[in-house]
Amino acid sequence: MLRVIVQVIQRDLLLAVRQKADVLNTLFFFVVVVTMVPLGIGPEPNQLRAIAPGVVWVAALLAAILSLARLFANDYVDGTLEQMLLSSEPLPLIVLGKAAAHWLVTGLPLTIMSIVFGVVFDLGVTETGVMVASLLLGTPVLSLIGAVGAALTLGLRGGGVLTSLLVLPLYIPVLIFGSGAVGAAASGVSYAAYLLLLGAFLLFAAVLTPWAVSLALRISVE
Amino acid sequence: MNTVSASPRVGLFWFSSPQTFFPLAGRMIPLFAALAIGLGLVGLYIAFFVAPTDATQGESYRIIFIHVPAAWMSMFLYVVMAFWAAVGLVFNTRLSSMMATAIAPTGALMTFLALWTGALWGRPTWGAYWVWDARLTSELILLFLYLGFIALQAAIDDPRRADKAGAVLALVGVVNIPIIYFSVQWWNTLHQGASVSITRAPSMATTMLWGMLIMALAFWMYSIAAVLHRVRSIIVARERRAEWIRELLAEGRLK
Numbered sequence: 001m002l003r004v005i006v007q008v009i010q011r012d013l014l015l016a017v018r019q020k021a022d023v024l025n026t027l028f029f030f031v032v033v034v035t036m037v038p039l040g041i042g043p044e045p046n047q048l049r050a051i052a053p054g055v056v057w058v059a060a061l062l063a064a065i066l067s068l069a070r071l072f073a074n075d076y077v078d079g080t081l082e083q084m085l086l087s088s089e090p091l092p093l094i095v096l097g098k099a100a101a102h103w104l105v106t107g108l109p110l111t112i113m114s115i116v117f118g119v120v121f122d123l124g125v126t127e128t129g130v131m132v133a134s135l136l137l138g139t140p141v142l143s144l145i146g147a148v149g150a151a152l153t154l155g156l157r158g159g160g161v162l163t164s165l166l167v168l169p170l171y172i173p174v175l176i177f178g179s180g181a182v183g184a185a186a187s188g189v190s191y192a193a194y195l196l197l198l199g200a201f202l203l204f205a206a207v208l209t210p211w212a213v214s215l216a217l218r219i220s221v222e
Numbered sequence: 223m224n225t226v227s228a229s230p231r232v233g234l235f236w237f238s239s240p241q242t243f244f245p246l247a248g249r250m251i252p253l254f255a256a257l258a259i260g261l262g263l264v265g266l267y268i269a270f271f272v273a274p275t276d277a278t279q280g281e282s283y284r285i286i287f288i289h290v291p292a293a294w295m296s297m298f299l300y301v302v303m304a305f306w307a308a309v310g311l312v313f314n315t316r317l318s319s320m321m322a323t324a325i326a327p328t329g330a331l332m333t334f335l336a337l338w339t340g341a342l343w344g345r346p347t348w349g350a351y352w353v354w355d356a357r358l359t360s361e362l363i364l365l366f367l368y369l370g371f372i373a374l375q376a377a378i379d380d381p382r383r384a385d386k387a388g389a390v391l392a393l394v395g396v397v398n399i400p401i402i403y404f405s406v407q408w409w410n411t412l413h414q415g416a417s418v419s420i421t422r423a424p425s426m427a428t429t430m431l432w433g434m435l436i437m438a439l440a441f442w443m444y445s446i447a448a449v450l451h452r453v454r455s456i457i458v459a460r461e462r463r464a465e466w467i468r469e470l471l472a473e474g475r476l477k
Binding site for chain 1: 369
């Protein structure tokens with residue numbers, strides 16, 4: 001069972017390594033969006049420190065959305081996806097592997113990059129640590145929920161914008177508790193509850209979304 | 223269904239065929255429309271002439287008779303839509319999916335109406351058209367969910383695929399709504415921004431409550447009539463090549 005997941009992850013990672021531009025573009029987008037905010041708001045340090053968690057999280061959401069198109073589209077075009085649907089291995093497991101690979105090439109780099117933003121926005125060590133932890137727990141949820149949207153809009157015209165429209169409202173709880181954790185750490189309140197809730201979302205999404213994605217894929221490819 | 227009898231038997235699935243449902247819906251629309259108008263007139267009469275002026279908010283509170291029923295319907299209709307979508311997905315009944323598609327615009331309308339009247343009510347009472355209150359924010363997100371459902375179905379040309387994809391989205395949405403609602407509520411209590419609260423329930427005069435309940439019933443009847451009307455249009459659009467539609471057309475009975 002684990003073997004299927006590992007193989008799918010290996011394959012997708014190999015594909016990502018061969019097309020480095022895709023991965024780097026998402027990361028670059030994340031950096032550029034976060035950089036735009038001080039330019040738009042002004043360089044006042046206290047203000048920037050206050051909005052930093054929200055800015056980083058919203059940018060992470062947008063970057064995740066943008067990278068969703070890549071999740072199934074290439075496999076759909078070259079026919080690999082049909083082979084996956086026909087495979088005797090359980091489809092939810094394959095989907096789980098694909099979502100994990102997607103997180104490894106988008107969510108994880110963003111999380112690492114956010115350390116730099118912790119420094120740039122002059123957050124403390126604890127706040128930066130909490131931000132990294134919240135992103136570590138939250139970005140896999142973005143990949144999992146996003147996979148539902150990507151599967152539903154597979155092969156549709158204007159799929160990219162449509163995916164954002166479908167998926168962004170569903171991202172709201174992750175956004176609230178992700179940036180809330182950093183906000184709580186900044187104001188000296190306990191942030192454990194936020195991280196626990198993010199962990200709960202992750203488990204919940206990991207159990208349920210692969211089934212929804214599988215169903216959506218079968219509908220879209222049918 | 224274990225046995226398929228040769229003679230048409232009115233059972234659970236009898237009206238699940240568009241052909242049998244179409245005339246039934248046609249007969250029910252005038253009934254529910256009349257009920258909507260009648261109850262609406264009674265409700266509005268109570269709202270404007272019977273219900274007393276509110277002690278703290280004056281006359282501006284009277285928009286509650288539109289606002290609260292619209293908000294109730296907006297939430298209720300999403301659940302009903304998800305229910306029919308799920309039935310359509312599980313039993314593969316075309317009519318159930320058509321019902322879900324027909325409910326979505328009415329639900330979105332109710333959500334928009336609740337937001338709009340809420341803004342008009344908020345201006346005189348709170349001094350702002352919009353505050354980031356938990357209820358307002360959740361209602362706005364509900365509008366996004368409706369619009370997402372409508373947009374997804376509009377983007378798919380094949381009606382059967384649109385039905386199923388919409389059903390998956392509606393079900394994912396229905397699982398998410400409680401999570402979104404509670405997270406927005408928690409978010410709101412932690413950001414102590416909005417100093418106003420609409421959760422403090424004022425002791426309501428009995429006539430006000432009656433007016434509101436009657437208006438809610440009127441909205442309910444209107445929704446049923448509007449949805450049935452829309453589902454009839456969808457049936458005609460999708461089944462236009464079916465023999466029975468052609469017969470109705472030939473007889474001039476398709477208005």
